[in-house]
Amino acid sequence: xxxxxxxxxxxxxxxxxxxxxxxxxxxxxxxxxxxxxxxxxxxxxxxxxxxxxxxxxxxxxxxxxxxxxxxxxxxxxxxxxxxxxxxxxxxxxxxxxxxxxxxxxxxxxxxxxxxxxxxxxxxxxxxxxxxxxxxxxxxxxxxxxxxxxxxxxxxxxxxxxxxxxxxxxxxxxxxxxxxxxxxxxxxxxxxxxxxxxxxxxxxxxxxxxxxxxxxxxxxxxxxxxxxxxxxxxxxxxxxxxxxxxxxxxxxxxxxxxxxxxxxxxxxxxxxxxxxxxxxxxxxxxxxxxxxxxxxxxxxxxxxxxxxxxxxxxxxxxxxxxxxxxxxxxxxxxxxxxxxxxxxxxxxxxxxxxxxxxxxxxxxxxxxxxxxxxxxxxxxxxxxxxxxxxxxxxxxxxxxxxxxxxxxxxxxxxxxxxxxxxxxxxxxxxxxxxxxxx
Amino acid sequence: xxxxxxxxxxxxxxxxxxxxxxxxxxxxxxxxxxxxxxxxxxxxxxxxxxxxxxxxxxxxxxxxxxxxxxxxxxxxxxxxxxxxxxxxxxxxxxxxxxxxxxxxxxxxxxxxxxxxxxxxxxxxxxxxxxxxxxxxxxxxxxxxxxxxxxxxxxxxxxxxxxxxxxxxxxxxxxxxxxxxxxxxxxxxxxxxxxxxxxxxxxxxxxxxxxxxxxxxxxxxxxxxxxxxxxxxxxxxxxxxxxxxxxxxxxxxxxxxxxxxxxxxxxxxxxxxxxxxxxxxxxxxxxxxxxxxxxxxxxxxxxxxxxxxxxxxxxxxxxxxxxxxxxxxxxxxxxxxxxxxxxxxxxxxxxxxxxxxxxxxxxxxxxxxxxxxxxxxxxxxxxxxxxxxxxxxxxxxxxxxxxxxxxxxxxxxxxxxxxxxxxxxxxxxxxxxxxxxx
Numbered sequence: 001x002x003x004x005x006x007x008x009x010x011x012x013x014x015x016x017x018x019x020x021x022x023x024x025x026x027x028x029x030x031x032x033x034x035x036x037x038x039x040x041x042x043x044x045x046x047x048x049x050x051x052x053x054x055x056x057x058x059x060x061x062x063x064x065x066x067x068x069x070x071x072x073x074x075x076x077x078x079x080x081x082x083x084x085x086x087x088x089x090x091x092x093x094x095x096x097x098x099x100x101x102x103x104x105x106x107x108x109x110x111x112x113x114x115x116x117x118x119x120x121x122x123x124x125x126x127x128x129x130x131x132x133x134x135x136x137x138x139x140x141x142x143x144x145x146x147x148x149x150x151x152x153x154x155x156x157x158x159x160x161x162x163x164x165x166x167x168x169x170x171x172x173x174x175x176x177x178x179x180x181x182x183x184x185x186x187x188x189x190x191x192x193x194x195x196x197x198x199x200x201x202x203x204x205x206x207x208x209x210x211x212x213x214x215x216x217x218x219x220x221x222x223x224x225x226x227x228x229x230x231x232x233x234x235x236x237x238x239x240x241x242x243x244x245x246x247x248x249x250x251x252x253x254x255x256x257x258x259x260x261x262x263x264x265x266x267x268x269x270x271x272x273x274x275x276x277x278x279x280x281x282x283x284x285x286x287x288x289x290x291x292x293x294x295x296x297x298x299x300x301x302x303x304x305x306x307x308x309x310x311x312x313x314x315x316x317x318x319x320x321x322x323x324x325x326x327x328x329x330x331x332x333x334x335x336x337x338x339x340x341x342x343x344x345x346x347x348x349x350x351x352x353x354x355x356x357x358x359x360x361x362x363x364x365x366x367x368x369x370x371x372x373x374x375x376x377x378x379x380x381x382x383x384x385x386x387x388x389x390x391x392x393x394x395x396x397x398x399x400x401x402x403x404x405x406x407x408x409x410x411x412x413x414x415x416x417x418x419x420x421x422x423x424x425x426x427x428x429x430x431x432x433x434x435x436x437x
Numbered sequence: 438x439x440x441x442x443x444x445x446x447x448x449x450x451x452x453x454x455x456x457x458x459x460x461x462x463x464x465x466x467x468x469x470x471x472x473x474x475x476x477x478x479x480x481x482x483x484x485x486x487x488x489x490x491x492x493x494x495x496x497x498x499x500x501x502x503x504x505x506x507x508x509x510x511x512x513x514x515x516x517x518x519x520x521x522x523x524x525x526x527x528x529x530x531x532x533x534x535x536x537x538x539x540x541x542x543x544x545x546x547x548x549x550x551x552x553x554x555x556x557x558x559x560x561x562x563x564x565x566x567x568x569x570x571x572x573x574x575x576x577x578x579x580x581x582x583x584x585x586x587x588x589x590x591x592x593x594x595x596x597x598x599x600x601x602x603x604x605x606x607x608x609x610x611x612x613x614x615x616x617x618x619x620x621x622x623x624x625x626x627x628x629x630x631x632x633x634x635x636x637x638x639x640x641x642x643x644x645x646x647x648x649x650x651x652x653x654x655x656x657x658x659x660x661x662x663x664x665x666x667x668x669x670x671x672x673x674x675x676x677x678x679x680x681x682x683x684x685x686x687x688x689x690x691x692x693x694x695x696x697x698x699x700x701x702x703x704x705x706x707x708x709x710x711x712x713x714x715x716x717x718x719x720x721x722x723x724x725x726x727x728x729x730x731x732x733x734x735x736x737x738x739x740x741x742x743x744x745x746x747x748x749x750x751x752x753x754x755x756x757x758x759x760x761x762x763x764x765x766x767x768x769x770x771x772x773x774x775x776x777x778x779x780x781x782x783x784x785x786x787x788x789x790x791x792x793x794x795x796x797x798x799x800x801x802x803x804x805x806x807x808x809x810x811x812x813x814x815x816x817x818x819x820x821x822x823x824x825x826x827x828x829x830x831x832x833x834x835x836x837x838x839x840x841x842x843x844x845x846x847x848x849x850x851x852x853x854x855x856x857x858x859x860x861x862x863x864x865x866x867x868x869x870x871x872x873x874x
Contacts, residue, residue, distance in 0.1 A: 008675070008701065009701060014555065047509050052501050055504060056504065060496055060498075061493065062493070062496075063493035064492070067484060067485075067493065068489075071487065071691065072689060073684075107692075107714040108715055110715035111713060114712065114713050118580065119454060122451045125451075139708075140713075142712070143709065238445070247510075251508035253508035253509050253510065253718060253720045255544075262445070264445065264446060268457060275547075275551065275573070275576035276547065281721060282689075
C-alpha cells in the first residue's frame with residue numbers, strides 16, 4: 001500500500017479547488033512525449049540550439065566561484081544585477097524608461113501572472129482576455145476564482161469593437177473588469193499579432209474605461225519578419241503591467257521571468273512573491289545574469305528566430321499541401337504556434353485518442369477557452385520539431401482528419417464522438433501539463 | 438522619472454492585500470547585510486562548507502551533457518528521478534512507506550506551505566500553529582486571509598493541553614480549524630523539539646478532532662545529539678502532510694523542496710503548482726538529483742551538523758557569559774535558532790535601531806506571532822557566523838541591552854520607546870525579508 005486513491009479530503013478543500021479535476025486529455029498527453037509520437041502539442045523551445053558546452057562551463061563557474069552567494073538565499077525582488085540586465089533586455093523591445101527598482105523577478109512567466117492575479121483578483125472578479133488565450137493564464141484565473149470573459153480576435157489581433165462591447169456588457173451588469181489580460185505579439189495560441197493601429201486603440205479604450213492592462217510578452221523577440229510592433233508598455237507607462245520570461249530567449253528549465261510594474265504596486269508584488277516562494281532561485285538568477293553578461297545572447301535570439309522561421313515555413317507548407325479542404329489556419333510572423341480551424345463537424349477533443357494512435361499530438365482548442373468552446377480548433381507548435389518531423393506530423397494528422405471526414409460522410413455526425421459529453425468543468429480541466437503549455 | 442511612489446492602485450487590490458504594508462523593520466534589515474554588522478538575524482545555512490568546486494563541476498556537466506532536458510520545461514509534479522531520491526532521503530528520517538507518486542516537488546519549502554494553504558484555506562478559515570512560529574508560514578496564512586491561533590510551547594514543544602484547549606475554543610465558536618501547522622523538530626524560531634511522548638499525544642488529539650496536520654520539517658536532519666524523534670508522518674500515514682526542503686541539507690539557492698501528501702490530494706497539489714509556477718526548475722531538480730546520486734550527501738549533512746553544533750555551543754556560551762541578568766533562552770539540540778526572552782521592560786522591536794547602530798542584528802519576536810506579541814523575545818541564528826563572530830555579536834547585543842536597562846533605571850519605561858505605537862497591522866508587516874526568514 002503506497003497511497004489511497006479515494007479522496008477523503010474533498011469536504012475540506014478550499015472553494016477554489018471545487019471543480020478542479022484532471023481530464024482524460026492529460027492522460028493522453030503523457031503518451032505524447034514518447035519518441036515515436038510527433039508532438040505538435042508542446043510549447044518547448046529548441047534547447048539543442050544553445051551552445052550547451054559553453055553554458056555548462058558558465059554554470060560550473062557560477063557554483064565554483066560564486067557559490068557562497070549563488071547557492072544561498074537571496075532577496076524577494078531578485079538581485080539588482082539581474083534586474084539591471086532585464087532593463088537592458090527590455091530596451092531591445094523598445095521599453096526604454098524602466099527602472100530596475102520596478103522590476104520583480106519571478107519563477108518564470110507563470111508566477112508573474114499568478115502574482116498579479118493574487119494582487120488584484122477576489123473571487124467572482126471579472127477578467128477580460130483574448131479568446132483563445134494562454135492555457136496557463138486560464139489556470140491562474142481559475143485558481144483565483146475569477147470569471148474570464150473572452151474578447152474576439154481576427155488576423156490583426158484583439159478586435160477593439162469587441163473589447164468595447166465586453167467592457168460595456170460588464171458595465172451593464174454593474175461591474176467592472178479588474179484588468180485586460182493580453183498577449184499582443186505572436187499570441188499563444190492564435191499566432192496573430194495586434195496591429196500598430198489597434199495597439200493605440202486598445203490602450204485608449206482601456207484608459208477611458210479605467211481598465212488595467214496585463215501585457216504578457218514571452219514571444220516578442222521571436223520575430224521572423226522585421227521587428228515586432230512596440231509593446232503596450234512602451235506606449236503607456238501607467239496602468240500597464242508588463243510580464244516576460246527568459247524561457248523562450250534562453251532556457252525554460254531555469255524558470256526566470258519578470259514583471260515590470262508601477263512602483264507602488266511593485267512593493268506589494270514582492271511581498272506576495274515572498275509569501276509564495278520566499279525568493280527566486282539565486283542560482284537561476286546568477287545563470288541568467290552571467291548568460292546576459294558573458295555570452296552572445298542577442299546572436300542566440302537570432303539563431304532561434306532563424307530556426308523557428310524555417311520550421312514555421314515547413315509547417316505552413318505542410319498544412320497547405322496536406323490538410324483536407326475546409327481547414328484554415330493563421331500565418332504567424334513570429335512566436336511558436338499556428339492556430340488551426342477544422343472543417344465543419346470535426347471535433348479536436350474527440351479526435352485526440354485517434355491522433356495519438358496515429359502517433360501525432362496537438363492541443364485541442366478547448367484548452368484555450370474558459371467557456372468550453374474551441375472544439376473546432378487545435379494549436380500546432382512548430383518550435384520543437386525539425387521540418388521533416390513537422391511535415392510527417394501534419395501527414396499523420398491529415399490522415400486522421402480524412403478518416404474522420406469519411407466516417408462522417410458515411411455515418412453522419414453521430415458516430416464520431418463515442419461517449420462524448422458536452423464539457424461542464426472549468427477550462428483548466430482540459431489543459432495539458434506544463435510541458436505542453 | 439522612473440516610477441511613481443504614490444499608490445494609485447489601492448482601490449483595485451484584492452482584499453488579501455489590504456493591511457499588507459512594509460514595515461520600518463524591513464528597512465533596518467537591509468542594513469543588516471553589511472559586512473560590519475554581525476547578523477544573528479538570518480536563517481542562512483553555511484554554504485561555504487559545501488565542496489563548491491565539485492558542485493560546480495557537477496552543475497557544469499548537468500548543463501553540458503543533459504542540457505536538452507535539464508534546461509527544458511518539465512512536468513508539474515517534478516521528475517520521477519528526484520521523487521525517488523526524495524523517498525530515499527525520507528527513509529533517513531524514518532519515513533519508510535512513501536511512494537514517489539505521492540511526492541510533489543516544490544519551489545523550496547515555502548511553496549509547499551503556500552500550495553497547502555491554497556488547497557485548504559478559504560478567507561476566514563482558522564489555522565492552529567505554534568506560538569511563536571515560522572515567519573514565512575504566517576505570510577502564507579495572511580495571504581490566504583486565514584486566522585492563525587497560536588498554541589503555546591514549552592521546552593518539550595507544543596503543549597498537548599494547550600492544543601486541546603485551542604481546538605475546544607474554536608469549537609465553542611461553532612468552527613473547526615482546517616489544520617495544525619507544526620514544526621515539531623528544532624522548531625523555528627523557538628529551537629525546541631516536540632518530545633516522543635507528546636508526538637503521540639498530539640497525533641491522537643488531532644485524529645480525535647478530525648484536524649489535519651501540516652508537518653514542516655526543514656531541520657530534522659540537523660541534529661546535534663543523536664537522531665531526532667521520528668517525524669509525525671512516520672507515525673501516521675493519513676491526515677499528515679509532510680513538507681521539507683533541500684535548503685538546509687544542500688543549498689537554498691536552488692529552491693527545491695517537497696510535499697509528501699495523501700495520494701488523492703497530491704493530484705490537486707500538482708494542479709495548484711502548475712497554476713502557480715507551471716513546473717519546478719528542471720535544472721534545479723537535476724542538480725539535486727545529481728548531488729544525491731553522485732556526491733557524499735550524507736557525509737555533508739554530518740559536516741553541517743558538526744559546524745552548527747560548534748556554533749550553537751559558542752552562542753550558548755556567549756549568552757551565558759555576557760547576557761544581562763534576567764535574560765533566558767532555549768537550548769536547541771539541533772537546527773539553526775535560539776529563542777531569547779529579554780529581561781522585563783526591554784522591547785526587542787524598539788531596540789532594533791540601536792542594535793543596528795551597534796552593528797548587530799537579530800529578528801524581533803513580533804515577526805513570529807500573528808497577534809502582535811513577541812516584543813519581549815528575539816530570535817538568534819547560529820548557523821551562518823563563525824564562533825568568534827557569534828560571541829562578538831552577543832557582546833554587542835548585551836551592550837545595547839545593558840544601556841537600555843540603565844536608561845530604564847534612570848528614566849523608567851517611558852523614554853525607551855520613542856514614537857512607539859502598539860502594532861495593529863498583520864504579522865507579516867513585521868517580517869524580515871526572505872534572506873532573514
